[in-house]
Amino acid sequence: MAGRVAGKVALVTGGASGIGRGCAEVLAAEGAAVVVTDVQDARGADAVAAIEAAGGRAAYLHHDVTDEAAWAEVIAQVKARHGRLDILVNNAGIAISGSVVEMSLADWRRQTAVNLDGVFLGVKHSIPLMRASGDGGSIVNMSSVAGLKGSAILGGYCATKGGVRLFTKAVAMECANAKDGIRVNSVHPGIIETPIWMSILNPETPGANAPPDLDAMSAMAVPLGVKGLPQDIANGVLWLASDESRYVTGAELVIDGGLTVR
Template identity: 60%
Template sequence: MGLLDGRVGIITGAAMGIGAATARTLAKEGARLVLTDLDDKAGAAVAEEVGGIYLHHDVTDEDTWPSVAAAAEKLGRLDIVVANAGIGIMGNAIDMSLKDWRRQMAINVDGVFLTVKYCIPVMRRFGHGGSIIMLSSVAGLRGSAGLAGYSATKGAVRLFAKSMALECAQAHDGIRVNSVHPGIIATPIWTKIPVGQNRPIDPYAMAPASVPMGKAGEPEEIANGILFLASDLSSHMTGSELVIDGGMTAGRITRLGSQD
């Protein structure tokens, strides 16, 4: 018996990284899944691997959301929603264009808003309760120079999750809402953030200086946390933050050199 046998979920941004790892992890535990992304080739491959449904989907396009929710309805219920789609744009705030600010805000915040706007009514119609997991970041817990715009979006997701948790609790609908806060995780998002002379960031090289545990995390480690929140193992958790960051938000440590 899997932890999620008989349950149906939606995962946005499921083509690669944390989204793809989450799809594999939840499917292994018995969930039937609707996966969405803009990368059709990679997304369809993940869906085929896990036996799920793939839909081309821009999370900021409200007109497409009813068809995504309907795909889950056709599977007979909706228990799990993972709002994972997101982007990161690095740069000082005063140098950032308004276009980039709005694009990042649209995907990272508007996309999460539309996720719950269209998924919660479906979850309520079936009456099984369920779990909504919103992907925030350690950047949503603390400030970071050069990531002001990204931090603003992830901080918004953090408090939106708490407010939605309270709205669902007030409605007695059995839906729990929590946020997940990854640290430096080895996903393709880093290769899409140019720095210096257009060189991508290497999370494995960056992590030893920033992560107390001394290494970057892997997508599967975040997926395991999402599995916990999606399952009944976290049945008394709502409005909470699950931080998976190798100790980054705990503080800093001094690495001592080897002694002879």
């Protein structure tokens, strides 16, 4: 099936690399006009070039998701370019690992600002433009399996991703009560091959400067025995963004190879 989001306008934060780039590429391939935002300008431009080379439509905007004024400007640019917004993928995120007794308050707040405040601001500023079209919309908030279960070295990260999970449900109910046609769901990736794993590593761990062996980790921890790829998450996001999921809101889409049920 092609053109599953044809005619729709999508905004993907953190879209320059990893899961965000995968989402932007898949949405564009299925017909959406995609606005990619990130703070990694060179990678963002490369992502847009790749989408356009494949025949898709995309544009890149520099965007710090912790800055409310930046959110207002991004939404204003989306409105000026496209006149509407149908899909928001709140994907931008960071991971800071380490013992909770050693984590600085500055790091706690920085992680919360990106992972949780950024999602709040995206929802706050996107909903009015979605409502203005009268056609509803789909908001997909990127959580994690760390938003479903705890991890000994990821206390702060788990707090933010768990917050995204319940915030998503609350906003889903708010939109449902408003009868605005906007659906709000969260996605929970497991071990996916993305750059974020370098920041999850404990700096004190021997070999931490080398890329983690996700294949070995997955063979040990994931029931399916293999790691996931950004496109695996993007395919789930595509379904939530499309009209195929018209009756789904406030849900958790877990894409982890069975990791959380072992």
